[in-house]
Amino acid sequence: MIQRLKVPFINISVVLTVLLAFSSCSSRDRLEGHIYYRLSANPTTLDPALIVDVPGGSISAKLFNGLVKLDENLNIIPDIAERWEIKENGTVYIFYLKRGVLFHNNQEVTATDFKYSFMRILNPKGRSPNTWVLEKILGARDYIGGKTKDIYGIEVLDKYRLKLKLEKPFSPFLNLLSMTAAYVVPEKEVEKWGEDFSSHIIGTGPFILKEWKHNNELVLVRNNNYFSEKAKVKGIVYRIIPEDLTAVTEFELGNLDVITIPASEYSKYSNSPEWGKLISSMDGLNTYYIGFNCSRPPFDNIKLRKAVTYSIDIKKILRTFYEERGRLAKGPVPDILRKWEMTFATGYEPEKAKKIVEEERMKGRAINFYVTADQEVIDIAEIIQSYLKKAGFNARIKQLEWSAYKSAINNGEADIFWLSWWADYPDPENFLFPLFHSSNHGASGNRTRYTNMEVDRLIENGQRAESHVEKNYYYMNAEKIISEEAPWVFFWHKKDFTLRQPYIKNYRIYPIYSIDKGTEVSF
């Protein structure tokens, strides 16, 4: 019988050998001169009208341009517009376009293209979720509502001059124009492809979309006719790798040139003498927080909101669990955007928390703590839960997947919830108006349903302010009230860390993805 059994085992080894002979080496055949990045998910779309996710926004920044853009210090600088004038108390903007800016199909960009692109976002029959970016333009709301056939606030003065008139002064307006939704698209191509434009992208950017294998990879190639600084690499390949450990393996094999360091791998790389020096970090424009439902008991009570704040040792969580991958938050506005002094309104004072809980008769009463089903979030939630328990709160963690979670918190089902807010544009207004203005309850951003007329007024004044000093004065006062009334427990501003291969030069990360046009990085 032993003799007979040999045969199958020989067969097995033959099969394995054949299989391995078919296989190639673990290193991929790389496209020469191309830099390889990782995306954790397939970009939903590359159509600027529809993009709401970071991968889509980050890639579209390399394929498109707007009138203005942000520089690395978060200043507004010219993009396709070479200059602009602001008139009539900040309600009229006249943009002078650069001549000879070409779409990837060699058609020249004119003011008419901008008008078409903006109207496309606001189209009453369209499904762009980004209408808020341009709805400050005079007549935009009527047009979205189908009441008018034109937007009288957008006027093509001539081929290279575009006039935008706003309903009322709005100080961050130029910031809005640096966003994805304000990129210019070619009318002919959009009309030709219709709903499939996303797969046949024609923009003006430093890169051209060559191939998009959905859920696999995207290949961009350098646009040699680009009107500004041309890319140093021949192209970019984005590989879509959902699993972090797989991406790390690919990076270590040299199949990826740059990766965002997964939280689980952070200490390994930061403590490595070899890799440590190849880590880039950036103070992110974001704020992580616990939000209270301020519209109903128990957390319509400021004292109880403060008790929660007193009961959590955020500093310790940041140092131990979070491995210092962030900076403590003093308020909702990230420190790098804040141009005023701010002190911590509350700190870790567990005894004070216990006392308030006793006084307010909250001891042991159940509160719903909603979190997403992300492992890091669940870990943090459990730490917070234990702190709350010590103070006398009985927090029940309710994990929901993202879609159900968003519905629940938008509808005000949670007592408290864990969330973060990432900047759309670098202005304190972006961390105040959507999140704390009473007109934005629910899906518009103010998920705590916080309402304070004084805060509303201060934010509105800031939006209308003509000078930076005036604007900052209003925002400072709004932030101080918010910080005192604690509709959030302010946790931290998360830092981003990336790791690059030693042969990658001039690589850096930016606080907002749209700044990175991909033109500087080289081998």
Added chain:
Amino acid sequence: MKIYVIKKIALLILLLFGITLITFTLTKALPGDPVYNMVGERSSPEIIEKIRKEIGADKGIMRQYIGYVSLLAKGEMGRSYHTNRKVLDDIIMKFPNTLKLAAGAMLIAVPFGVLFGFISALKKNMMIDRFITGMSIAGLSIPVFWSGLMLMLFFSLKLKLLPPSGTGDISYLLLPSITLSLPAMATLVRVTRVTVLDVMNMPFIKTARAKGISERSLNMIHIMKNALIPIITVIGLEFGSYLNGAVLTETIFGWDGIGRFTMEGIIKRDYPVIMGCIIVGTLVVVLINFLVDIIYHYIDPRVRIHGTDR
């Protein structure tokens, strides 16, 4: 045979109708709103309402369902809420990858699973039987998530033999196929072992042995052929389930298949994607069962698919 095929097609239509209705109702009953995923973090109630109208989510469930069925009747599956791409086009693009992965996994699982199960039965209670049984328990209990990562670390990172992720030629297919084959192989080992042991104790085997038939032809013809029915049933079930996608394996190895596509659809409440994947999945399972029935017909004369011989 003709009547059987007609019956099967009629059954398939009924099944599709029932499954689409149940899935449609259940997905709509789930908590979570697809529009919230489409609008990002900041959107006014008016825009949310406008998009809801645009995708038809403002209508009643029955009207939505009828709308979907009439779309299907035209041979379409609609567009994804998120990517705005045609669901059918995406499925057509991804299905061959899933087919490759499922076929790869079965090509490894079936010969090895049946072989080891057979050896295990022949060597019952001996060292090799215990070893194979132990390995099959391990194969069933180790999650593919772990085995996949281990295989990747060993074959890609240590030996630098195979690419860790991506969708491409056979070199990309090997690791996910091996990972996916392990639980199927383990199931097949156990089913084969039990079935072969059953057959070995049947009177006709004793008769055959008494007639002086050689051990080799006894094993290959009498035992194996009689043990094939349950084995083929298991193969059909496993293959059918793999053709509906293997979410974890596809995720670990970045393989662009139906499993990941379905999962993303579910997470984002992308109803056209969920429905499209379920319809294709149902078709595949019915087709595989049909093939299995035909195979039964050929390997076991007692099974007659038109049912008139008995």
